[in-house]
Amino acid sequence: MIRGGFLSNAERLELRALARDGLSEARASRRANAIILLDKGWSCQEVADALLIDDDTVRAWHRLYREHGLTGLVVFDIGGSHSRLSAEQEVALFAWVSASLPRNTRTIGAWIADSFGLEYSHAGLIALLHRLNLAYRKPDLVARKLDAAKQKVFIDAYDRLMRDLAADEAVVFADAVHPTHQVRPAGCWAPKDQAVAITPSSGRDRVNIHGAIDLETGKTQMLDVPTVDAQSTILLLIAILAAHPSMRIIHVFLDNARYHHARLVSEWLAREGGRITLHFVPTYSSHLNPIERLWGTMHRNVTHNRSYATFRDFKAATMAFLTQTVPKNWTELCDQVSDNFRVIDPADYRIMA
Numbered sequence: 001m002i003r004g005g006f007l008s009n010a011e012r013l014e015l016r017a018l019a020r021d022g023l024s025e026a027r028a029s030r031r032a033n034a035i036i037l038l039d040k041g042w043s044c045q046e047v048a049d050a051l052l053i054d055d056d057t058v059r060a061w062h063r064l065y066r067e068h069g070l071t072g073l074v075v076f077d078i079g080g081s082h083s084r085l086s087a088e089q090e091v092a093l094f095a096w097v098s099a100s101l102p103r104n105t106r107t108i109g110a111w112i113a114d115s116f117g118l119e120y121s122h123a124g125l126i127a128l129l130h131r132l133n134l135a136y137r138k139p140d141l142v143a144r145k146l147d148a149a150k151q152k153v154f155i156d157a158y159d160r161l162m163r164d165l166a167a168d169e170a171v172v173f174a175d176a177v178h179p180t181h182q183v184r185p186a187g188c189w190a191p192k193d194q195a196v197a198i199t200p201s202s203g204r205d206r207v208n209i210h211g212a213i214d215l216e217t218g219k220t221q222m223l224d225v226p227t228v229d230a231q232s233t234i235l236l237l238i239a240i241l242a243a244h245p246s247m248r249i250i251h252v253f254l255d256n257a258r259y260h261h262a263r264l265v266s267e268w269l270a271r272e273g274g275r276i277t278l279h280f281v282p283t284y285s286s287h288l289n290p291i292e293r294l295w296g297t298m299h300r301n302v303t304h305n306r307s308y309a310t311f312r313d314f315k316a317a318t319m320a321f322l323t324q325t326v327p328k329n330w331t332e333l334c335d336q337v338s339d340n341f342r343v344i345d346p347a348d349y350r351i352m353a
Helices: 010-020 026-039 044-049 053-066 072-073 085-100 107-117 120-133 148-163 230-243 265-274 291-302 311-326 328-334
Strands: 170-178 207-214 220-224 248-253 275-282
Touching: 010 026, 010 072, 010 120, 026 044, 026 053, 026 085, 053 085, 053 148, 072 120, 085 248, 085 265, 120 207, 148 207, 170 230, 170 291, 207 230, 207 291, 220 230, 220 311, 230 248, 230 265, 230 275, 265 275, 291 311, 311 328
Parallel strands: 170 248, 248 275
Antiparallel strands: 170 207, 207 220
């Protein structure tokens, strides 16, 4: 049995481009379609029925893709295929792609045509690029000032805290978010002959939410505030205290926003009695605060392909998701909002200009 979900996002984009390319050989497009459907969880028999072929052929195509990548789908004689470019031209192509990082194969094909007078089909280009060890990639967002050493220290300290956490201690992650009353169009499946659209929101009003989540229980505290500042920070900490009445110590992790370090907050903590301990995530390291992942989950469920006639409706839907849906469905959502931390080192990336 072939389990779905085996493709990366970049691989899916690459296969969809091949499947939709009208200039490629039909048999290459069919193979790409088959792999895409398998990735979606279709069985080999279901794919075979849809493409009017037999299931053994589907398995053979999957094996070709697994062993040779996209080249296995577009080159129909893996052993005997050879490049139309000379070795020197291949070196020049690799150097040009490495230097310019072109966004699509059309640009690459035009450069080859201008430079060497050779025309390539989309499928042929993909085969050539894969053979030269070039792949389609989507850049990650990596801040230049990320400090890998500080991230490692933070992760080690967090792991020690969680290992030694007593039964009367809790861990909470806090942050602010400002969702705007605007629909976010996202891809979806629909009948092939049916155009789909969504009505845009005309307003630009936004909700200011200062919130917190306990990853152990999925319990949230979400404050709709006029402004996110030191005062809203104190109100959030009070709400966290009220939600954990039996806890001796509540560890609150948050970013380095100025209002989190405000003197007003420090003075309140000194008077509060010591139940709350603040821990600050390293600067530029939002990936080390799981609540940031919660905001992404919120957008996927509230703003993607969803339009709200009024700002009031939008705010109600946003707050209902964060305060009711998340705690109620935490067993289904917890994997999307986890503390599976990793170090991101800018030295491991080529930073694009």
